[in-house]
Amino acid sequence: MSKVKRIVFLTSLFSLMATHVYAGTCEIKTTRTSCPGKEDLSFKKCDGIASCSEFVEVPSAADCTSAALAACENKRSDVTKLKVIAVTFDEKPLKGPSGSDDVCIDYKNKSTEFNNCTK
Numbered sequence: 001m002s003k004v005k006r007i008v009f010l011t012s013l014f015s016l017m018a019t020h021v022y023a024g025t026c027e028i029k030t031t032r033t034s035c036p037g038k039e040d041l042s043f044k045k046c047d048g049i050a051s052c053s054e055f056v057e058v059p060s061a062a063d064c065t066s067a068a069l070a071a072c073e074n075k076r077s078d079v080t081k082l083k084v085i086a087v088t089f090d091e092k093p094l095k096g097p098s099g100s101d102d103v104c105i106d107y108k109n110k111s112t113e114f115n116n117c118t119k
Contacts, residue, residue, distance in 0.1 A: 023057040024090040026064035028071050030054070033082040035117035042080045064089040065096065065103060072107035077116035 031051040034042030046052035054071070058064050068087040074080055084102045087094045096103035104110060 026058045027088045029086045031084045038079045061089040068103045072104040074113040
């Protein structure tokens with residue numbers, strides 16, 4: 001192999017290695033509290049139980065926390081009273097921006113999307 005071809009090959013190899021992004025495993029463990037009498041609907045996403053985990057591949061712990069914060073969204077506030085989300089990245093526990101184990105404590109819409117069960 002000529003010197004030029006070797007340099008091109010090595011440059012290409014290093015370029016490929018530099019663009020490879022390591023993805024870690026993010027576990028988003030959600031525990032729901034249902035509105036009274038709405039357990040079946042509220043727990044449906046977890047096969048009928050209050051807690052379950054979702055696993056996603058993300059590039060960093062910060063992206064894992066962001067994904068967990070996004071999972072706090074509660075579109076059915078008349079069905080699900082509250083969500084508590086714990087998150088790990090590559091099996092290491094993470095905390096929300098305020099330092100809480102429950103990242104939903106820091107969710108920007110918690111005051112409008114949680115604790116809104118109809119009476």
